[in-house]
Amino acid sequence: MDLSFSKDDLAFRDEVREFLRTSLPADVKERFDRGLHPTREGQIRWQKILNEKGWMAPNWPKEYGGTGWTITQKYIAAHEFGHASAPPPMSFGVSMVGPVIYTFGTPEQKEYYLPRILNSDDWWCQGYSEPGSGSDLASLQTKAVRDGDHYIVNGQKIWTTFAQHADMIFCLVRTDSSAKQQEGISFLLIDMKTPGITVKPIIGIDKEHSLNEVFFEDVRVPVKNRIGEENKGWTYAKFLLGHERNNIARVARSKRQVERLRAFAQTERSGGRPLAEDPDFINKLTRIEVDLMALEYTELRYISMLSHGKNLTAEPSVLKIKGTEVQQRLTSLLVETLGMYGAPYEAEKNFEGRNEARVGPDYAFGPMAEHLYLRAATIYGGSNEIQRNIISKMVLGL
Ligand SMILES: Cc1cc2nc3c(=O)[nH]c(=O)nc-3n(C[C@H](O)[C@H](O)[C@H](O)COP(=O)(O)OP(=O)(O)OC[C@H]3O[C@@H](n4cnc5c(N)ncnc54)[C@H](O)[C@@H]3O)c2cc1C
Incomplete structure (x- = not known):
């Protein structure tokens, strides 16, 4: 292992650093640093800069x-992006449906959709989960019935992140109810402007609107928008989950x-001294840092395995759980470090048009929103319990 x-x-690291220093818009950086959801406009502006550089x-x-x-x-680029608080491109287009299209799509689908993803012409969202079908995704009920050269889609998706911004949704639909679930x-691939699609917001625990329900009522989707073969969608769906x-x-x-945290702890005080000198704080931060360091070295070991041509199996599940x-x-x-200023939190839209100051120092705005939103991190992308099942099956053979 090297x-x-x-x-x-x-x-290369220096080149990435310099690019981020000169090209990352300050407003985009600030939102990401605070842990707030991106705006559609800001995210697209930044993605277009990345695409111009050829780094999308x-x-x-x-x-x-x-x-x-x-x-x-x-790996180096991902780390420099994180260090500079540069948001990665929205994953739904570039990391999820893009690889599905270039791997399983028709030449026409590749020619049409891939450049549009790179240039952020389409904002994509993910139509997998349904009420009652999350971990048990293969039980999904949204139906697509063939009608000539179209499918007629009826059903509902849920937890659809940023559907309110989306131009396109990639959807798993049931085309044969008599076959085994998978x-x-x-x-x-469905155009969100198609008549019969309704998007309803779900306001999250962070009081922000990132989640949605998406309803389909007699939505006509051209058959040419199907990826690969009819009834083989589970193969493409699993491939996407890997990405x-x-x-x-x-x-x-x-x-x-x-x-x-270190910067906050220099300013915030506890018992008449900076929090950075408080043994309890030092203990808590050090414990997290030790785990983070172990996680980083675990990730590096996996990268070293990949670069030596080895395949990963349950390793991404380990990274998901610990990360x-x-x-x-x-x-x-x-949030704890900010003391009483960490607790008050108001949704961003409540501040539009208001001229009074926020409660507490400027840097106290953001952490609570991110803390609340990240309760979901152990659920989305396949819950951590499901990841543990994968490890027990693939590593322990249970
Ligand atoms: C913030 C957020 C964003 C999301 N964005 C999207 C999106 O854009 N598109 C999309 O399609 N979906 C999205 N999801 C949905 C997400 O994929 C599901 O929430 C997730 O797969 C879990 O499914 P569920 O909510 O139906 O919970 P369930 O599957 O009902 O699980 C409930 C609990 O039971 C546990 N459990 C279930 N089965 C097992 C098992 N076999 N063994 C052990 N424990 C089990 C789970 O771990 C969980 O704790 C998002 C979810 C969240 C929270």
Whole structure:
């Protein structure tokens, strides 16, 4: 196992650093640093800058617009992005449906959709979960019935992140109810402007609107918008989930949170001295840092395995569990560090048009929102219980 970076890797790191220093818009950086959801406009503006640089899709093959970076370069870039508080591209297009399209799509689908993903012409959302079908995804009920060269789609999706911003949704639908669950599913690309689609907001525990219900009532979808074969959608769906768990540990973001915690602890006081000198605080932060360091080295070991041509099996599940637990502990400690100023939290939209100051110092705005939102980190992307099932099956053979 070789964990050191070459001279070329270090030069690449400097190039990424310089690009982020000069090109990342200050407002986009600030929102991400505070842990707030991106605005549609800000996220698209930033993605277009990335695309102009040719860095929108590091994981795609070069022929479709990928960067051609080595695994180590991808790791370095992800870490520099985290350190600079640069949001990664929205995952639904570039990390989820994009790889499905270039792997299983028709030449026409590739030619049409891939450049639009790179240029952020389409904002995608993920129509997998349904009421009653989350972990047990294969039980999904949304139906698509063939009518000539169209499908007629009826049903409901739930927890659809940013559906309110989306131009397109990739959807799992049931095309054969008589087959075994996994064998009757198809994968459709649906234009969100199609008549019969209704999006209803779900306001989260963070009081923000990122989640939605999406209803389909006699929605006509051209058959040419189906990925691959009819009733083979489960294969493409599972392939996509493998890509969803890329970079799920968010080590770089957590390292940035440690930096923020250290800065807050210099300013906040406890018992007449800076919190940074408080033994209880030092103990809590150090415990998290030790776990974060172990997580980072675990991730590096997996990267080293990948770059030596080995396949990963249950390793992404390990990263998902430990990464999300560290994220939750860090935001809890951030809120705790802010004392009474950490607790008050108002939804962003309540501040529109108001001229009074927020409660507490400026840096106290954000941590509570992120802390509340990240309660979901151990649920989305496949719950941590499901990840533990994967480990027990693939590693322990249970
Ligand atoms: C913030 C957020 C964003 C999301 N965004 C999207 C999105 O954009 N698109 C989308 O399609 N979905 C999205 N989801 C849905 C997400 O994928 C599901 O919430 C997740 O798969 C869990 O499904 P569920 O909510 O139906 O819970 P359930 O599957 O009902 O699980 C309930 C509990 O039981 C446990 N459990 C279930 N089965 C087992 C088992 N076999 N063994 C052990 N424990 C088990 C689970 O771990 C969980 O604790 C999002 C969810 C959240 C919270």
